[in-house]
Every structure is written in C-alpha cells, then in structure tokens.
Amino acid sequence: xxxxxxxxxxxxxxxxxxxxxxxxxxxxxxxxxxxxxxxxxxxxxxxxxxxxxxxxxxxxxxxxxxxxxxxxxxxxxxxxxxxxxxxxxxxxxxxxxxxxxxxxxxxxxxxxxxxxxxxxxxxxxxxxxxxxxxxxxxxxxxxxxxxxxxxxxxxxxxxxxxxxxxxxxxxxxxxxxxxxxxxxxxxxxxxxxxxxxxxxxxxxxxxxxxxxxxxxxxxxxxxxxxxxxxxxxxxxxxxxxxxxxxxxxxxxxxxxxxxxxxxxxxxxxxxxxxxxxxxxxxxxxxxxxxxxxxxxxxxxxxxxxxxxxxxxxxxxxxxxxxxxxxxxxxxxxxxxxxxxxxxxxxxxxxxxxxxxxxxxxxxxxxxxxxxxxxxxxxxxxxxxxxxxxxxxxxxxxxxxxxxxxxxxxxxxxxxxxxxxxxxxxxxxxxxxxxxxx
Amino acid sequence: xxxxxxxxxxxxxxxxxxxxxxxxxxxxxxxxxxxxxxxxxxxxxxxxxxxxxxxxxxxxxxxxxxxxxxxxxxxxxxxxxxxxxxxxxxxxxxxxxxxxxxxxxxxxxxxxxxxxxxxxxxxxxxxxxxxxxxxxxxxxxxxxxxxxxxxxxxxxxxxxxxxxxxxxxxxxxxxxxxxxxxxxxxxxxxxxxxxxxxxxxxxxxxxxxxxxxxxxxxxxxxxxxxxxxxxxxxxxxxxxxxxxxxxxxxxxxxxxxxxxxxxxxxxxxxxxxxxxxxxxxxxxxxxxxxxxxxxxxxxxxxxxxxxxxxxxxxxxxxxxxxxxxxxxxxxxxxxxxxxxxxxxxxxxxxxxxxxxxxxxxxxxxxxxxxxxxxxxxxxxxxxxxxxxxxxxxxxxxxxxxxxxxxxxxxxxxxxxxxxxxxxxxxxxxxxxxxxxxxxxxxxxxxxxxxxxxxxxxxxxxxxxxxxxxxxxxxxxxxxxxxxxxxxxxxxxxxxxxxxxxxxxxxxxxxxxxxxxxxxxxxxxxx
Numbered sequence: 001x002x003x004x005x006x007x008x009x010x011x012x013x014x015x016x017x018x019x020x021x022x023x024x025x026x027x028x029x030x031x032x033x034x035x036x037x038x039x040x041x042x043x044x045x046x047x048x049x050x051x052x053x054x055x056x057x058x059x060x061x062x063x064x065x066x067x068x069x070x071x072x073x074x075x076x077x078x079x080x081x082x083x084x085x086x087x088x089x090x091x092x093x094x095x096x097x098x099x100x101x102x103x104x105x106x107x108x109x110x111x112x113x114x115x116x117x118x119x120x121x122x123x124x125x126x127x128x129x130x131x132x133x134x135x136x137x138x139x140x141x142x143x144x145x146x147x148x149x150x151x152x153x154x155x156x157x158x159x160x161x162x163x164x165x166x167x168x169x170x171x172x173x174x175x176x177x178x179x180x181x182x183x184x185x186x187x188x189x190x191x192x193x194x195x196x197x198x199x200x201x202x203x204x205x206x207x208x209x210x211x212x213x214x215x216x217x218x219x220x221x222x223x224x225x226x227x228x229x230x231x232x233x234x235x236x237x238x239x240x241x242x243x244x245x246x247x248x249x250x251x252x253x254x255x256x257x258x259x260x261x262x263x264x265x266x267x268x269x270x271x272x273x274x275x276x277x278x279x280x281x282x283x284x285x286x287x288x289x290x291x292x293x294x295x296x297x298x299x300x301x302x303x304x305x306x307x308x309x310x311x312x313x314x315x316x317x318x319x320x321x322x323x324x325x326x327x328x329x330x331x332x333x334x335x336x337x338x339x340x341x342x343x344x345x346x347x348x349x350x351x352x353x354x355x356x357x358x359x360x361x362x363x364x365x366x367x368x369x370x371x372x373x374x375x376x377x378x379x380x381x382x383x384x385x386x387x388x389x390x391x392x393x394x395x396x397x398x399x400x401x402x403x404x405x406x407x408x409x410x411x412x413x414x415x416x417x418x419x420x421x422x423x424x425x426x427x428x429x430x431x432x433x434x435x436x437x
Numbered sequence: 438x439x440x441x442x443x444x445x446x447x448x449x450x451x452x453x454x455x456x457x458x459x460x461x462x463x464x465x466x467x468x469x470x471x472x473x474x475x476x477x478x479x480x481x482x483x484x485x486x487x488x489x490x491x492x493x494x495x496x497x498x499x500x501x502x503x504x505x506x507x508x509x510x511x512x513x514x515x516x517x518x519x520x521x522x523x524x525x526x527x528x529x530x531x532x533x534x535x536x537x538x539x540x541x542x543x544x545x546x547x548x549x550x551x552x553x554x555x556x557x558x559x560x561x562x563x564x565x566x567x568x569x570x571x572x573x574x575x576x577x578x579x580x581x582x583x584x585x586x587x588x589x590x591x592x593x594x595x596x597x598x599x600x601x602x603x604x605x606x607x608x609x610x611x612x613x614x615x616x617x618x619x620x621x622x623x624x625x626x627x628x629x630x631x632x633x634x635x636x637x638x639x640x641x642x643x644x645x646x647x648x649x650x651x652x653x654x655x656x657x658x659x660x661x662x663x664x665x666x667x668x669x670x671x672x673x674x675x676x677x678x679x680x681x682x683x684x685x686x687x688x689x690x691x692x693x694x695x696x697x698x699x700x701x702x703x704x705x706x707x708x709x710x711x712x713x714x715x716x717x718x719x720x721x722x723x724x725x726x727x728x729x730x731x732x733x734x735x736x737x738x739x740x741x742x743x744x745x746x747x748x749x750x751x752x753x754x755x756x757x758x759x760x761x762x763x764x765x766x767x768x769x770x771x772x773x774x775x776x777x778x779x780x781x782x783x784x785x786x787x788x789x790x791x792x793x794x795x796x797x798x799x800x801x802x803x804x805x806x807x808x809x810x811x812x813x814x815x816x817x818x819x820x821x822x823x824x825x826x827x828x829x830x831x832x833x834x835x836x837x838x839x840x841x842x843x844x845x846x847x848x849x850x851x852x853x854x855x856x857x858x859x860x861x862x863x864x865x866x867x868x869x870x871x872x873x874x875x876x877x878x879x880x881x882x883x884x885x886x887x888x889x890x891x892x893x894x895x896x897x898x899x900x901x902x903x904x905x906x907x908x909x910x911x912x913x914x915x916x917x918x919x920x921x922x923x924x925x926x927x928x929x930x931x932x933x934x935x936x937x938x939x940x941x942x943x944x945x946x947x948x949x950x951x952x953x954x955x956x957x958x959x960x961x962x963x
Binding site for chain 2: 207236240272277280281288291419
C-alpha cells in the first residue's frame, strides 16, 4: 500500500468514457437541473436501463440488492452508508476505532479521535449513561433520534426526570401495535435514540451560535479515496445563545429547516455565511496560525471518521457518496463532529446557495467521470481537493526534497478561494462530441 | 500672515494643551517619577537619561502615536481674527448651504417628534431601565413597532442639495455650454486628475506589490505576501502609528488588520476609554432618545438585511446608541463644516441658555448610517474597542461624507472628482449616460456616501478602507467609483434607461477593488 498519497496508482480498470449517459434521479431539486444540463446525459424513466442513478436512500434500500449493475454503472450511495450516518452506528464505529488506535498507536494518538461529544445509545446503554450523568450533575444533555433529520425529535434536558416520561412512551410503543404497517413497526422497533453531552460553550459570533456544513465526496472506501469541497457554510441560529432557555429549540438547533419555522426567521436572509467569510472572520479575530491549526483539526475529523467505517462499509466500485458533515466549534476553537449526512440537502435557499450547490454537484459528476475525461492522477477537480488517497495527500509534489520533510501541507482548502471554472477549463477535455470552447 | 515657524509653535502649543490631563500624560509622569530609582538615571544628566528610559520602554512611542493622532484631527489653521466657522469652511456659499441643510433636517426631526407625539428625549422609568440592562446584549431580539418612524433623510435627498449648490461668484452669463451642463455638480473645486493621482498614490502602481493583488491564490506567497506579513508583525510589535499608516497603503493582512487599524487610529483602550464607554452605556439606560428609534429602524432596514452583517445586529445597537450620547464627538465640529443641531427646552426657542445639542453627539443619523459600523464588527469583538475604533473613523473620515464642505475629502469634492474622471477618461460613456437620463452620479452617489460599505464584499471593502487609512483620505472612494464605471463600460454603453444602468451596476459584490484601482490609475493611456 503506498503511503505517500502523491504516488497515485494508475487505475488498472481504465474505463472508457461514454458519450451518452442514461440517468435516473429521485430528487426534484438542483441535482435534476445539473443532470438535465449535462451534455450527453439523458433521463430514463421508470424501468429503463440506466448508467447513473442519483437515488434516495429509500430506493437504495429496496432495490440495491436486487439490481445487477454493469461495470461502468454508478450510483450515489454505498449500500450500508448508515454505518456512518446513523448516529448510533457512527458512535459505535468511532468508539471501536478509537480503541483500535489506542491499542496500536498509544494514547496520544487516540486523543485525536476525541472529536465527538460523549454519546450513549439508548435504550441499550441507558445504564452507562445514567452513571455518567450522575458524575456531572447540572450539565446539559441532548437527546436525538437516530434516524431522523432536519432537527426533528431533538430536545435538551438537565434532569433525569425530564426523560422519564419519554422513556416510558418510547419503550412501550416499540412493543405494541400490530395495526401499524410492517415498515412503521420496523421503524419504531429499531428507532433508538442517542443521548449526547451538549456542548455548553459553543463558539459564538456576537451572541449567535452556528455550525459548519462541509461537503466530502468519497469515491472508494477500500482503498479510501476522499475529496473535500472548498465551499461550505456556517449556519446561524436566528436568536441569541443562552443556556437559560433550553426549551427554545430555535436557539440551539442551527439546521436551516428548524430556523425556517422560528418566529423571527426572514426567508431572504438565509442565516448563512459562506465558509470563506467565516474563515476570514476567524482569521481577523485569531490570526492566521490559529485558524490554520483549527482547519487542520477539522481535516482530522473527516479522515478519522471515514477510517472508522472503512472496514465496515461494503465497498463497491459502483458507489460514490457525497456527505454533508456538521461540525460545531467551541469557545476554545476545538471542532466537534455533530453528525454526517448521506443525503445533505441539495435544495437551494437562495440564488447564491443555488450556484454553490449546482457547482458542488457538477464537480461531483466531474469526479465520478462517466465521460472518462480524467486521468486519475488529479489532486484537484473544480472545487474539490483530493484529501485522502490511501494515505494523506499533500499540496507539494513529491520529490527528493520533500521526502520525509515535516513541512508538507495537506491538500485541503476549506474556506479557500474557489476559482473552479478557471481550473476546470485548464483541466478537462471537452465533453465527447463537444468542441472545446 | 504667520510664518511657518510661529505656525508650528502654535500647533505644538495646541497639541500640548490637548494632551494635558489625559491618561497618557499621567502615565508618563508616573513612569518618569518611578524611573528615578533606577541605577542608570544619573543626577547630572537626568533629563537625557529619563528621556532614554522612556524611549527604551516604549513610552516615547506611545507619545509619538498620540501626537500623530492629534495631527490628524487638528483644526485647520486660519487667520487669528477669523471666526471658527470661516476657518473650518472658507467658502461662504458652502457654509450657507450646509446651514440651510441642517435647518431642514432639524425641522424634519422636530416635525416627526410633534406628529408622533414622541419626545426628543425622555427619562426611562426604573423598570424599563432594568429591562434594558438585562437585554443589553440582545437588543435586536425585540421587534418594536417602528412603522411610524421614517429615516430623517436618505442619501438621495442629500444629493439633491448638492446638485443645487450655487456659487455666486460663478458667472453663468456665457449661457449653456457643454461644460456647464456636463455633470450634476454645478460648482468648481480643485480636484486631482489621473497624473496627479499617480503621484499621490505610488504604492498602488503596477510595479508595486500589494495585498488585494499580489496575494492572489496563484501568486506564490514568497514573492510578496510572506514578507509583507513579516513586516506587518514588526510594525505591530514596534507599536508605531505612523509606520502602520504607511504600511497599510499596501494593504493589511487579515490576521493583523485589527491591530494595525487600532494602531493607526491610536486606540489604546485605556481605563479612561473603558470608563467612558461604561458612562455612555449608563446614559443609554437612563434616557431614551427619539433618534434611538431612527437607529433601530436603520439597523433593521440595512445591516439586519445584509447577508453577512445580520450577525452583528446586537452590537450595532450598542455602538450606535452610545455614539448618539457621546459629547466627546462634539470636538470634531472644530474642523467639520457642520454645526451641531440645537434643540430648545419647550417654550424657550431661540434663547441660547436653554439650548441643548441634540442628539448629544450632534450627529443625526440618516438611512444607511449603521453601515459605517458594520464592517468594523468583523474586526473587533469587545464593544468598547469596537466603539472607539468606530468613533475615531467617524471623526476622521465618515463625517465628511455627509456634510457640505470644500475639503478635498468631502463628499462634494468626491462627487466632482468622480464626474471629472469619467468625463475626461470615458467621455463617450458619460455622454451616452447623460443622453439616456442616467447621470452617473445618481448611481454612484450612494456608494460614495457609505464609502462602499454594503456594496462591496467585506474582504474587498476592508482592502479599500486599508488605503483610506493609509493615505488619510477618502479620495480613492471617488476613484473607485469611476473605476467601476470603467469596468462595466461596455455593458453600460448598451443600456437605454436609468433603470437598466442601475441594473448593470446593482451588484458589486464580485468586484476586486485593488485591480480596478490599479488599472484605472496606472494602466490607462491618458
């Protein structure tokens, strides 16, 4: 296994590019626009044969196992992505990974895995949770349903009695009710919760809490190949942060979906800052060095979280996946992993957001490369930088001078300038059948 | 006429007078007294040794910075017999225009006050005071009913006043000429043309490296950026105000900007500054002013609606409400052509002993005023420091953008300069826009009044403000406005109405300021 990521193995199964790509798409948003406008791509309906499928996880669950896919076919999810994206499974995988790291590389290395807040899966780990709860009285905890998104079902609490009621309801309902459909019963039975130590000292910008949404594209788990998108955003809570009102979910939850229903939400505002803006703000506040260290710590979260599920995820050359990572900063500028989304929202909230998501999806398709335009040696495609290729990827090109040098910088530019159009013009050959503009 | 020598001694005397009794003064005295115990201070050469000590410990530098600051805000020197109004604004017609404009604004404010039945000022009941104190950090959470309040004026109202300036010495008897009806500003002031600007701004030339151009992603940092940052760190370490100002001409690195600007503006955050801010905060708690509602409304309409500045809403209230009550701001009226508005205790109009300056700082906010503060929130976290930086920026620069004066940094000169630059270098465009009734100044005015705040993206705006501080002048605001028109000239030549011209120039958020300025000043054939 090559460890210096710049020595990129040539793809032994060099795919032929296709001039016509038949695609299916379950989403009715920006993704569909990108697919519609891609030269040579045609939509197939219903049962038609397809080369590319941007499906939702429901479709995947029902059909993946029964579908035969030819070698060139691509689909936008890994079969068991939920190992990374379901909160209870992610926690389990991360904990196991941390133990492995500690055993193999020692405590100092294991500490680098401490980027997720103390978490317990309920109801199975309820007793462990209670032990820890009693050890830190007065601290705040957050309860999250494992499989729901957009902030639904989440609440905060400080006293055990606050969850007694909940406990009764949840555990009862999972045992009864034959009247529900199979699927619903399935959901109720498997629906566990995680309880997590709530980060009480989030980094605030003028009293407002925010979290970061970052996009990571994984094209392979074995070996691990992951790309980091330069753009992203900071999502602000609409109201000022205060621990006094833990009932006010609008304060604590920064998902746009929740903010949208909050009383003072102004739909045109969007409550978001582009990642570049946030990075500049932090640099102005704390200086370049501190912010560079912060972003290195954030890179660390991506890589280790992916490594933790590397051996669990069923690797399949047909699969790629675009993840939305949610990261929270605390007042000491330590980044925490809140969750990973396998289906990050690609619906745009305004024009700027649309352009960003459009570019994101477009670059994803460039990397999936149905048209066979890439050599496989690229370290950057549009707004994506190759972050990990069976080993760390560095900005500097490998050579005698850089071998073993400690001064290699990671090939990541989160929040950096994204001059993707220019880069793509220089990088890509025209689409098959198109003349170069 | 005074000769240079005596003018200098007058200046020195003025500065000494201003620095007497300040915190710095007492600190220097204390340091000087304490250092007498030190072994290196000898009785025979006590003066020299104390001086050496103060130099070595950085105190001389602090004094230098303070003096430098005073030089920035020194009132213009004039004939000893001349009254202050004449010294700060020598042109009589400008004075008249400013005075009548002030009358109008005050009238508008007073009629709003009468119409709405809201007093200009009122003491808050104790309960309200308590409430405000607890909500001090989240004033933006309130949604008070502001529908009945209107901004006192908007930039376009002010533009109309400037368009109607009349110089009685200007002879119009030669009738309509192309010259007399070219632009909107009907008066003449001496403004610099491109060759003169090239001499005045050599650091922006093509052969000189700077931030905003030479720190671009594709340029290796060793060529300029790394060295510039290293020098910037040195400047900050040396705490040298004048050096920081010179340095800023080539741009301030993001990580050092906050410190550099504080240095240029000599914001020391002494205990007396902190105490002053706390006093202002107390004043806000105790009294409610009518202008507070104008401030709320302005913040809600402008900064809160901005994609980036909405986060700073709460701190904007804090800064602006305190600003309104800060009588220290009245000092700047010694060099501002404006006069602070006066209000009279009920029933005693005209009787000077019953006059109070209203608002206490003498500045009536207009629509968009909060945008002067918003970009600074990006750099400063502590309200006290943010406040001091804003106040200093206001009394050095921003006040010139909404008062009528003949100053080269004043809005009138900027407008004239903008028009002249376009007329001389893009005559076809100017003519075309005039023909279709889309006078360029009508579009550019709002940018200039705000020094481009809210129009450019924040990082670009800060690069522009670096140079405003570096060159101690707002002139580049006018040059940039012309450069923007030059950049979009092709599209503008195709439009056929004011609305479409506005549309072409509606979005400046993608513009890169420094290349625009550089090309306009140094790359055009003249």
